[in-house]
Amino acid sequence: MLQIRRDLVDSIVAHARKDHPDEACGVIAGPEGTDRPERFIPMLNAARSSTFYEFDSLDLLKLYREMDARDEVPVVIYHSHTATEAYPSRTDIKLAQEPDAHYVLVSTRNPETAEFRSYRIVDGVVTEEDVEIVESYMFANTGSDDKPDS
Ligand SMILES: [Zn+2]
Numbered sequence: 001m002l003q004i005r006r007d008l009v010d011s012i013v014a015h016a017r018k019d020h021p022d023e024a025c026g027v028i029a030g031p032e033g034t035d036r037p038e039r040f041i042p043m044l045n046a047a048r049s050s051t052f053y054e055f056d057s058l059d060l061l062k063l064y065r066e067m068d069a070r071d072e073v074p075v076v077i078y079h080s081h082t083a084t085e086a087y088p089s090r091t092d093i094k095l096a097q098e099p100d101a102h103y104v105l106v107s108t109r110n111p112e113t114a115e116f117r118s119y120r121i122v123d124g125v126v127t128e129e130d131v132e133i134v135e136s137y138m139f140a141n142t143g144s145d146d147k148p149d150s
Pocket residue numbers: 053079080081088089092
């Protein structure tokens with residue numbers, strides 16, 4: 001299951017709408033071991049395509065270095081589909097390299113409502129998961145003695 005704050009969901013949808021008809025993509029980083037998306041990082045779709053997305057390789061390298069330095073991991077990796085449903089394409093599945101990430105798909109094909117769905121993609125196998133949208137991470141553990149939420 002993906003638990004995510006409403007303002008982050010809104011940020012993803014807003015980014016997807018802004019880049020429509022091109023696909024939008026980005027990452028939400030979170031502290032290692034927490035599975036808690038916290039830091040919204042919109043990325044550039046280097047392919048500037050309405051059917052494909054690709055992180056710029058230098059941007060991505062920079063982002064991974066930054067996350068490393070902050071003890072963060074890519075908790076959510078999101079992108080949008082602009083004319084089709086919010087389900088990973090064959091290419092998306094082939095390129096998915098983070099078995100611990102939540103792959104979020106947003107579809108902007110309907111201008112009124114946005115589809116927002118989340119998947120695990122491990123070894124080419126796609127599993128949809130529930131999304132729980134919360135106002136805040138109320139029970140977030142912060143002490144060093146706490147165990148990560150699961
Ligand atoms: Zn896709």
